[in-house]
Amino acid sequence: MPASDDPNAAALSYVSKIYNGQTPTSVRTGGNLPTGSFVAAMPDGAFITFRPAGQASRLTLDSTASVDINEATINALNGGDPLKLKFPRK
Amino acid sequence: MPQPNTVESWLQFGLQRLARDDISPAFFLGGRIDDIPDRTPQRWQLAVDMMYRCIVSGLIDVHTPRYRNDHEGFFHVLRTFAPYGQGDGMALWHGGDLCPTERLIDLLDKYFPKTGPCNRAVNPAFIQELTGIFAEHNVPWSDAPLLPIIRNDNSAIA
Numbered sequence: 665m666p667a668s669d670d671p672n673a674a675a676l677s678y679v680s681k682i683y684n685g686q687t688p689t690s691v692r693t694g695g696n697l698p699t700g701s702f703v704a705a706m707p708d709g710a711f712i713t714f715r716p717a718g719q720a721s722r723l724t725l726d727s728t729a730s731v732d733i734n735e736a737t738i739n740a741l742n743g744g745d746p747l748k749l750k751f752p753r754k
Numbered sequence: 755m756p757q758p759n760t761v762e763s764w765l766q767f768g769l770q771r772l773a774r775d776d777i778s779p780a781f782f783l784g785g786r787i788d789d790i791p792d793r794t795p796q797r798w799q800l801a802v803d804m805m806y807r808c809i810v811s812g813l814i815d816v817h818t819p820r821y822r823n824d825h826e827g828f829f830h831v832l833r834t835f836a837p838y839g840q841g842d843g844m845a846l847w848h849g850g851d852l853c854p855t856e857r858l859i860d861l862l863d864k865y866f867p868k869t870g871p872c873n874r875a876v877n878p879a880f881i882q883e884l885t886g887i888f889a890e891h892n893v894p895w896s897d898a899p900l901l902p903i904i905r906n907d908n909s910a911i912a
Contacts, residue, residue: 692845696820696831703849705840711848713778721776721817721853734780734848736792744792745784748775 671751672700672716675729678749679704679714682733688712710735717753727753759786762876765804765884769813769854770872773862776817776853779805779846783837786874793838795903802832803900805852807893813858817851834904861887 668674688704697703698719704712713732720730734746757763764785771777782801783792790796808814809825821828828846835843865880866873885895893900 690840690844692849696818696845697849698819698851701849703845705844709838711780711838711844713848715849715851721851723774723776723853732778732780732848734784739784739792744786745771746778746780748777 665749665751667752667754669754671727671729671753675714675716675731675749675751678751679712679731682712706735708735710738724750725752757875759788759874760876761787761790761800762881763874766876766880767872767874769808769858770862770866772814772852773854773859774872776851778848779832779850779852780837780848781852783847795905798837799899799903801837802829802903805829805832806901807888807891807895808858810893811887811891812855813861813887815853815855817853818846818849821846821850829901833901836903836905 665674665678683706686707689707690705691702693702698715700716701719702714706712711732711734713734715730717729718726720728724730729751731749731751732746733749738747739745764787768781768785772781779801782805783797787797787800790800805814806829809816816822816825816828818828828850831843831846835841835847837843837847861880861883865877888895
């Protein structure tokens, strides 16, 4: 995704767009998740995962946020895999 | 003629991708395997067993802080809670974090280029070495479940 001054805000803005007016049926935070992260289950069976900057492993820059989309149609277009999007800092 | 999508090609491709970026356990449910349909108990079982083999063999680390040193707890959740349920398991399946070890990166570097597309065509020498690593760690590659999934009324898969 394009670099921005605020990767977390850019990623969260993107998440709100892909909700596309739907309300998640379940949202999980804390517990098994890194600080500030959440997983949202959508009515259409999709799962959306948000990880703020600084919460991924050493393979991701500390300044980069990420969003995973696990939805059947998108997965089919992506070789069967969930789509992982990175939101870097400018 | 297109290459068949076997468990070997799926695992080879998935490990190459993992060497470049951390992934959630849900990525082990994805990818192409011709003989095992998506969103079935068989895919769930395969995902649990392959993650287990790779972690026990020192190829993958659990990066999720709560389970970094508690692999038993990690696999208890993944075996017990179906991947597409909306209960307690969804946070770990979709929000957990797996990362490659140096051993995995070194192994892949012997057989594949570091950059460019990941390779789906099976490299028999790579699979042979990988099979040997699993056997050395007492988690041999087999169709028999290693950590049987526990299906119950709350773990409807789809």
